[in-house]
């Protein structure tokens with residue numbers, strides 16, 4: 001099984017590359033299209049749980065790189 005890749009974008013969303021199913025707390029799926037999905041982590045999207053670009057409008061700042069190996 002292929003491993004999903006989740007990239008934490010600087011000052012932006014979580015970007016998931018690969019087929020993914022996003023469900024709510026009841027297990028009901030949100031419509032997802034395409035091979036790349038961006039999940040909001042700024043809390044300001046009008047289309048949660050997905051990123052709609054609002055992080056740029058609100059000036060979301062979070063650049064925390066992973067620890068160096």
Ligand code: FES
Pocket residue numbers: 012013014039040041042043044045050051052053054055056
């Ligand atoms: S991270 Fe893009 S709208 Fe929240």
